[in-house]
Amino acid sequence: MPPPLMVRFHGGEAGPWRVNSLRALAGDPLPAVARIAVQEGAASPRAGAIAWTLSGSTGNLRYTERAEADSLAARQQGLSRPQARRAALIPIRKSEPWWALAQDERRAILEAESRHIAIGMDYLPAIARRLHHSRELGEPFDFLTWFEYAPEHEAAFDEMLARLRAQREWDFVEREVEIRLVREAG
Numbered sequence: 001m002p003p004p005l006m007v008r009f010h011g012g013e014a015g016p017w018r019v020n021s022l023r024a025l026a027g028d029p030l031p032a033v034a035r036i037a038v039q040e041g042a043a044s045p046r047a048g049a050i051a052w053t054l055s056g057s058t059g060n061l062r063y064t065e066r067a068e069a070d071s072l073a074a075r076q077q078g079l080s081r082p083q084a085r086r087a088a089l090i091p092i093r094k095s096e097p098w099w100a101l102a103q104d105e106r107r108a109i110l111e112a113e114s115r116h117i118a119i120g121m122d123y124l125p126a127i128a129r130r131l132h133h134s135r136e137l138g139e140p141f142d143f144l145t146w147f148e149y150a151p152e153h154e155a156a157f158d159e160m161l162a163r164l165r166a167q168r169e170w171d172f173v174e175r176e177v178e179i180r181l182v183r184e185a186g
C-alpha cells in the first residue's frame with residue numbers, strides 16, 4: 001500500500017471538473033457549486049472562490065481479503081487516464097448502528113451479504129476509483145468515494161450504483177450525496 005495521501009475536494013468556481021449534477025440521496029445535500037478542484041497532499045489549493053471543502057485520506061484496507069486484493073490489483077486501473085473524462089464524487093456517512101458493529105460483522109454485511117467487492121469488480125477496469133476516509137478527521141462524511149470513467153461507461157456506472165444501493169449495506173447509509181462531473185479540455 002502507498003503511504004496515506006490527504007486529499008481535499010474544493011467545491012466552488014475553479015477546477016478542471018465541471019459539476020453536471022449534484023443531488024442528495026439520503027440526508028442533507030451540499031450547497032450547489034459550479035466546479036470541483038482536487039488537491040492532493042501538500043499541493044497548493046486552486047485560486048477561486050470555494051463554497052465548501054471535504055477532506056479525506058487514503059488508507060489501508062479494512063475488509064478486503066488477500067484473494068480479493070490480488071484480483072483487484074490485477075484488474076483495476078489508476079486515476080487520470082486521458083479517456084476518463086467523467087467522474088463522480090460520492091460522499092457517504094454511515095449510521096451509528098454500523099459503527100457499533102465489530103469488524104467481522106461489518107465485513108459480513110459488506111461482502112458475504114451485500115457482495116460489494118464482487119459487484120464492483122464486475123465494472124473493472126472501466127471504472128477507476130479511490131476511497132478516502134474522513135470519519136477520523138471529524139468531517140461531515142465518513143467516506144469520500146471518487147470514480148473516473150470514459151463517457152461510454154456512464155450507463156455501466158449507473159447500473160453499478162443501482163446494484164450496490166439495493167444491498168443491505170446501504171441500509172446503514174444515512175447521508176449520501178452524488179456529484180457527477182465532466183473534465184473539460186484545457
Ligand code: HEM
Nearest residue numbers: 060061062063064090092117120121123127129143145161
Ligand atoms: C468501481 C467498483 C468498486 C469497487 C471495485 C469497490 C471496491 C471496494 C473495496 C475493495 C472496498 C473495501 C476497502 C477495504 O477493504 O477497506 C470498498 C469500500 C467502500 N466502497 Fe466500494 N467499490 C466500488 C464501487 C463503489 C461505489 C460506486 C461506491 C459508492 C456509491 C462505493 C463505496 C464504498 C464505501 C463507502 C466503502 C467503505 C466501506 C466501509 O469501510 O464501511 N464503492 N469498495
